[in-house]
Amino acid sequence: MENPLDGAALDAAMENVRRAGVPGLFAEVRDGDRVWRGAVGVADVATGRPVTADMRHRVGSITKTFTAAAVLRQAEAGRIELDAPVGRYLPELVPGERGAAITVRMLINHTSGLAEYLPCAYPSLKAFPDLANTGPQSLDDHRLTRFDPVELIEMGVTAPPAGPPGGAPGLYSNTNYLLLVLLLERVTGTTAEQCIIRDVIERAGLQHTGFPTGPNVEGPHSRLYEAWFGMIDPPRDYSVYDMSWVGPSASLISTVADLNRFYGMLLAGKIVSPSSLAQMRRTVRVVSQEGKPIDYGLGLHPMEDPGQDTFWGHGGTVWGGGTLAMTRADGKRQMAVAVNLQRWNGLDSSGRPQPHPIDDALATLYRVAMHG
Template structure:
């Protein structure tokens, strides 16, 4: 691992730490407060904005999405898929990333570079997801799909008449008092102090290539946000202590659907833009994310007392076995020990099975389902 940066809070106590380098060419060291592409952690922010509009009476969680977006989700699917199904990934709508990066299916990373400076509209992303076959009848199963959260962004646009990123900035980011969190829009750069973000793609890119400059319209309200570990700690603490949502909406957010692996074992509960996993000291809540070159984990105790947020700058560092599954790496175990110590204290026992491997090849998109993410070795487990 080239570099990592993290922040831990326990009540009023704060620990910030960084290790390694932010730039291989110059040897520039990492900083604990570096700005970072946080990928699917964005979904928690988008979900909060949707739930705020629900509290205001503008969105009904169990209403068909076709009531709000008839042109984007027409016909029977628009009547069958509800807002809640988009938020908890039970819609059955396919993820658009496979079609956005078609070379990955042929074992090539050429699509990564073709998309680097390409601006793409939410409608285009949604069409890629909707044009793929429906995965299952809406509401009958669970499958992580970034298309869901692009649709939720367009839902915010429909009910507010404003750009969804502006709504999230005003009602979530500023309300939480975050000073270093923003959507980059079409700007491919990270403006604040940041690390380069190196993508290995399981050895296909050798040496790993810097993808810190990237047009993140391909992720939008599903995964484009830039933040810092400190801001993520503040966000989840504020959220879980009731500072962003009324009690009824926070309870809805924390009402989960069970997530199972291929063997049927429950590995997490996914709520509305937030998930829960078990630790040696009890359940924690949050989200993780991956983009080309970076991984992020942000978790909090259920009562909002203790938070842990981490970013690191080398993605898909693991190699894969003959079946295409990532082989556990020493960095995986180190990240697990850090997470356990951060959330439970240094005397907590490490989990005995920290990274159970999925039984199928993990998706290889930049916003891959966290619980199968080969980019981090972290996430739902």
């Protein structure tokens, strides 16, 4: 049953997220030819400058869908074999038996068994640049640090493996996508950014999407406030940050309108071929960065409600910012939501995030946006 756009319900759901504690958020929801855009709250808590729905935003791991699509475009051109060992392409980065056992496909769907080099809520998953002491001081110390992707990959490759190559469940790991970035560079002879721009961003006709050229977000944008699980109170502005800690696998800057356009075109078979799209939607079980089992394809994951339609897309977080973009399988209903606060949950004695009203308010917003 079709649920038309209800602007009043979306406005109310957005306002409830703000009341729950997010300084500002903005979104675009599409239903066929109808488009709703909304923005609530402030882009700068000091000045009260409001957020607007056309702001540019760091979209974090949503970049992974763009990276995966670029790899599949190279596969369609015959330059990459998805089931070839990564050691064929990058023997110096994943040497020996692991390089022979881990395939390109395993990198894209996070079943390589390679460990994560990045931080997480859980002490057992070691973290960020300051591996022993991730926290507010580490974030401040590395605002302008320029990281070498090869060194970050080495952290993930030399860490104890999360599991055997191809094992289930896989582990969501940024190590995988940094390797895909260097794979794109190896087979195209250009930077990964140039490849993704040419094969994906320009192909989709995105006017406000691109990679940062420095630590600043260019164009109209919100400040980004990081709470680091309640340890930074009040939350601190990390909107100026060198994104080399994730590189071109998670550093994209976009708008909610561009994200909806991209996912709509991708799921319509206009970015990669229909056969490649079918492979992107073939899922495996993966443990997310939050420690939860999810279904994950090739740079895409589904959101399903019992008795409801399946939506495909991706989420992403950076220091202080979060984004979720989901498109219904038939492409007609879409949502993209951006928030300017992250890691608002406090931690319990075991290091697990505790429930927060923001979580429930966002879940309600997503439900209204996707299902009416």
